[in-house]
Amino acid sequence: MKPTWIAVDWGTSNARFWAIGADGSVLGERTSDKGMGQLAPSEFETVLRDLAGNWLSSASRVVACGMVGSRQGWVEAPYQTTPCAVCPSTMVIAPTTGSGLTVHIIPGIRQTDPADVMRGEETQIAGFLAQNPGWDGVVCLPGTHTKWVHISANEVISFQTFMTGEIFALLAGQSVLRHSIAGSGWDGDAFADAMSQTLARPESLAARLFSLRAAQLVHKTDTVTLRARLSGLLIGAELAAAKPYWLGQKVALIGADAVSAPYITGLASLGVDAARVDAKDMTLAGIKAAHALLETVV
Amino acid sequence: MKPTWIAVDWGTSNARFWAIGADGSVLGERTSDKGMGQLAPSEFETVLRDLAGNWLSSASRVVACGMVGSRQGWVEAPYQTTPCAVCPSTMVIAPTTGSGLTVHIIPGIRQTDPADVMRGEETQIAGFLAQNPGWDGVVCLPGTHTKWVHISANEVISFQTFMTGEIFALLAGQSVLRHSIAGSGWDGDAFADAMSQTLARPESLAARLFSLRAAQLVHKTDTVTLRARLSGLLIGAELAAAKPYWLGQKVALIGADAVSAPYITGLASLGVDAARVDAKDMTLAGIKAAHALLETVV
Numbered sequence: 001m002k003p004t005w006i007a008v009d010w011g012t013s014n015a016r017f018w019a020i021g022a023d024g025s026v027l028g029e030r031t032s033d034k035g036m037g038q039l040a041p042s043e044f045e046t047v048l049r050d051l052a053g054n055w056l057s058s059a060s061r062v063v064a065c066g067m068v069g070s071r072q073g074w075v076e077a078p079y080q081t082t083p084c085a086v087c088p089s090t091m092v093i094a095p096t097t098g099s100g101l102t103v104h105i106i107p108g109i110r111q112t113d114p115a116d117v118m119r120g121e122e123t124q125i126a127g128f129l130a131q132n133p134g135w136d137g138v139v140c141l142p143g144t145h146t147k148w149v150h151i152s153a154n155e156v157i158s159f160q161t162f163m164t165g166e167i168f169a170l171l172a173g174q175s176v177l178r179h180s181i182a183g184s185g186w187d188g189d190a191f192a193d194a195m196s197q198t199l200a201r202p203e204s205l206a207a208r209l210f211s212l213r214a215a216q217l218v219h220k221t222d223t224v225t226l227r228a229r230l231s232g233l234l235i236g237a238e239l240a241a242a243k244p245y246w247l248g249q250k251v252a253l254i255g256a257d258a259v260s261a262p263y264i265t266g267l268a269s270l271g272v273d274a275a276r277v278d279a280k281d282m283t284l285a286g287i288k289a290a291h292a293l294l295e296t297v298v
Numbered sequence: 299m300k301p302t303w304i305a306v307d308w309g310t311s312n313a314r315f316w317a318i319g320a321d322g323s324v325l326g327e328r329t330s331d332k333g334m335g336q337l338a339p340s341e342f343e344t345v346l347r348d349l350a351g352n353w354l355s356s357a358s359r360v361v362a363c364g365m366v367g368s369r370q371g372w373v374e375a376p377y378q379t380t381p382c383a384v385c386p387s388t389m390v391i392a393p394t395t396g397s398g399l400t401v402h403i404i405p406g407i408r409q410t411d412p413a414d415v416m417r418g419e420e421t422q423i424a425g426f427l428a429q430n431p432g433w434d435g436v437v438c439l440p441g442t443h444t445k446w447v448h449i450s451a452n453e454v455i456s457f458q459t460f461m462t463g464e465i466f467a468l469l470a471g472q473s474v475l476r477h478s479i480a481g482s483g484w485d486g487d488a489f490a491d492a493m494s495q496t497l498a499r500p501e502s503l504a505a506r507l508f509s510l511r512a513a514q515l516v517h518k519t520d521t522v523t524l525r526a527r528l529s530g531l532l533i534g535a536e537l538a539a540a541k542p543y544w545l546g547q548k549v550a551l552i553g554a555d556a557v558s559a560p561y562i563t564g565l566a567s568l569g570v571d572a573a574r575v576d577a578k579d580m581t582l583a584g585i586k587a588a589h590a591l592l593e594t595v596v
Contacts, residue, residue, distance in 0.1 A: 114505075115512035115519075145474070145508060161508040163473065170468045175461065176443070202501035203538040207412075210443060210459040214413035218377075221413075240501040 002058035003027050007287040008048070010068035011120060012037045015047070018284060019055045020291075026284070028055065036067040036074075044074040045096050048103070062103040063091070063291045065123035065283065069105040079110035079117060083155050087126045087289050106290050109156055116161050120283075121147050124254045127285030128277060129154060137250030140274065142259045144169070146238065148245040160245065162238045165259065171209065172230060180216040185224035188265070194232025195239070195266050202240040208233050235266050246272050254282050300356035301325050305585040306346070308366035309418060310335045313345070316582060317353045318589075324582070326353065334365040334372075342372040343394050346401070354399065361389070361589045363404040363421035363581065372401070377408035377415060381453045385424045385587050404588050407454055414459050418581075419445050422552050425583030426575060427452060435548030438572065440557045442467075444536065446543040458543065460536045463557065469507065470528060478514040483522035486563070492530030493537070493564050500538040506531050533564050544570050552580050 003019035010016075013035040019028040034047045049056065069077030069092065077092040091104040108119030121141050129135055129151070139149045144166045149159040172181040198205045212230055215221040239246070246267060251274040253260050260276050267274045301317035308314075311333040317326040332345045347354065367375030367390065375390040389402040406417030419439050427433055427449070437447045442463040448455040470479040496503045510528055513519040537544070544565060549572040551558050558574050565572045 110512075110516050112516060114509050115516040116509065117512050117515050160505055161512070162504050163475075163507045164504065166473050167465075167469075167507075170473060171465075174472065175464050175468060177461075202503075203535065203541075205500075205503070205539075206460050206462065206532075206535045207458055207539040209461045209465075211412050211414065214408070214415050214459070217415050218408050218410060218413040234504075237501065237504045241503075241505040243501075 001025070001027060003055045004059055005061040005063065005291060006052055006055055006059050007284055007291070008062055008064035008068070009066050009120070009123075009283045009287070010044075010064050010073075011035055011066045015051070015068075016280075016283075017048075017051055018287075019052075019059065020288070024288060036070065036072065039074075041074055044068065044094070045098070045101075049098070049101075056101065060100050060102060061291075062101065063106065063287050063294065064094075064103060065106040065287055065290070066120040068094075069107060070119055074103070075105060077105040077107040079108045079119075080122075082109060082111045082159070083157050084109060086122060086129055086151070086154055086156055087286075087293055089293065091290065091294065104290075104294060106287070109159075111159060114160070116159055118147055118149075118159065118161070121149070122156065123286035123290065124279055124282040125149060125151065125156070125286070126289045127282035127287075128252065128254060130285050130289040131277075131282075135252070137252060138245050140245070140251055140253050140255075140263060141279070142253065142255040142263050143279075146263075148242050150245065160242065162242065164234050164238045168231060168234055172227065177209070177213050177226075177230065180213045180223055180226050181230055182223035182227045185227060187222075187225040187228040190225045191228040191232040191262060191265070192269065194229040195236035195269070198233050198236030199240050199270075202237050205233055205237045231262055235262050239266055239270070246270065252277065255279050299323070299325060301353045303357050303359040303361065303589060304350055304353055305582060305589070306360055306362035306366070307364050307418070307421075307581045307585070308342075308362050308371075309333055309364045313349070313366075314578075314581075315346075315349055316585075317350075317357065318586070322586060334368065334370065337372075339372055342366065342392065343396070343399075347396070347399075358398050358400060359589075360399065360401040361404065361585050361592065362392075362401060363585055363588070364418040366392075367403040367405060368417055373403060375403040375405040377406045377417075378420075380407060380409045380457070381455050382407060384420060384427055384449065384452055384454055385584075385591055387591065389588065389592065402588075402592060404585070407457075409457060412458070414457055416445055416447075416457065416459070419447070420454065421584035421588065422577055422580040423447060423449065423454070423584070424587045425580035425585075426550065426552060428583050428587040429575075429580075433550070435550060436543045438543070438549055438551050438553075438561060439577070440551065440553040440561050441577075444561075446540050448543065458540065460540065462532050462536045466529060466532055470525065475507070475511050475524075475528065478511045478519075478521055478524050479528055480521035480525045483525060485520075485523040485526040488523045489526040489530040489560060489563065490567065492527040493534035493567070496531050496534030497538050497568075500535050503531055503535045529560055533560050537564055537568070544568065550575065553577050
């Protein structure tokens with residue numbers, strides 16, 4: 001079987017391409033480290049043609065999501081504004097110089113008050129809803145910038161982004177704490193204890209961070225324990241702020257296993273049983289949903 | 299007049315040397331960028347002899363404070379443990395190879411629970427108390443790692459370190475917010491508004507950070523406004539956590555003008571009138587106080 005179209009997840013750092021057959025099956029998968037962050041608008045087409053290669057002999061349509069549609073990307077795909085359908089009815093077509101190639105870009109979603117934006121996550125949510133028709137509740141997408149998204153009747157009602165993942169990386173890797181935080185490893189009790197501290201008293205986050213460094217100097221506390229404690233402090237503070245999103249709600253997590261685990265543990269301790277699905281799977285399912293809509297419209 | 303001793307403030311990044319006369323007057327001041335962070339223990343003596351130079355023909359005693367006394371410094375000056383006298387009765391003598399030079403190092407202070415440490419700030423506090431005998435209250439030392447210190451009867455009773463300055467620098471310079479935060483400039487209203495948000499609802503800090511980026515994307519908010527807003531969010535969260543240190547207390551700030559200004563504004567809005575003194579002046583006064591104690595003991 002030959003591919004009839006190509007699905008693309010083009011983020012800041014990486015790109016992933018799938019060749020899709022007429023029956024929707026995945027015929028091939030390729031990745032590139034040529035993310036949006038290092039490409040000028042005019043360079044995207046070349047990267048796509050290089051990577052898609054032989055697929056283009058039978059596939060002429062591309063559907064892409066992610067930062068490829070940002071102002072710094074291939075072409076800006078203007079945000080939809082909440083409340084809005086998870087799956088967009090229109091996509092933007094990227095400019096191409098060669099013939100026989102139409103590239104559709106899925107728009108991100110923005111919220112006016114409080115100001116917030118997403119680009120890429122909306123496609124994962126669309127994939128999740130395609131696999132769970134009629135699902136209402138809250139989707140949490142843990143990552144560098146974790147998003148909590150309230151979904152009702154196939155619409156994004158509201159959402160909130162937390163920089164928890166990026167702040168963890170900055171503190172553990174580049175602040176004075178870097179001397180005291182192990183690069184890997186886990187201590188479940190230390191995580192739970194720290195999380196309950198900032199969940200109950202969110203103001204203690206500011207006071208507790210330097211204590212991680214001091215604990216190592218004064219008490220020789222193990223750096224793996226301190227790693228879990230830092231994660232617990234930050235996720236506890238996030239859960240305290242995100243309470244309207246999880247309290248009494250049905251919650252689904254879309255994320256990789258490692259980044260989701262502390263959220264699942266934390267939510268479980270709050271009596272919230274969050275089901276997890278894989279982010280990569282949902283991305284592809286979401287691009288397929290957008291493609292199907294395109295077929296309908298055309 | 300010739301110098302009789304040398305005062306040294308030797309930090310991680312820089313060193314500052316003062317030549318002191320028999321009457322306590324400053325006869326000269328020299329600085330070096332050879333901070334503790336780039337020196338092996340055996341290299342401190344050479345740097346000191348090079349920089350002090352001709353001063354050493356009449357001065358043989360050196361009194362130093364700061365990271366020079368850390369485990370990675372010239373010689374480890376073990377911490378005093380709270381509660382403890384602000385001015386230490388004993389100092390550690392650094393090993394020297396040449397003759398005619400005795401280097402005394404002022405120890406830092408540690409706290410067991412919650413774990414905390416200071417090295418350098420204790421000298422600034424000693425200088426402040428030397429100039430304000432019998433002063434009781436709370437000293438705030440704003441900086442990369444801001445410290446709040448409860449002082450009573452010339453003793454450090456307890457203290458708490460906040461990473462506010464370092465976190466501001468990381469977020470403004472290295473996170474996704476770097477695109478949205480101006481390198482300088484100020485907006486007093488934006489600062490006050492953001493500070494009052496996190497002061498009243500500390501959990502909102504986690505939710506508000508990414509909003510700074512989103513505000514620029516969605517509302518084209520000015521990056522100077524966003525700089526002041528970031529500062530306000532972080533200092534509001536610190537003041538919420540440090541409430542036991544300032545509520546109903548007499549507060550003195552030891553710090554440079556720029557780094558102290560937002561704290562003075564923030565505290566004033568809470569009805570706390572904090573007097574400011576200069577950090578460099580207090581450092582020298584504190585080293586002089588330690589030197590005087592040495593004279594008494596000898």
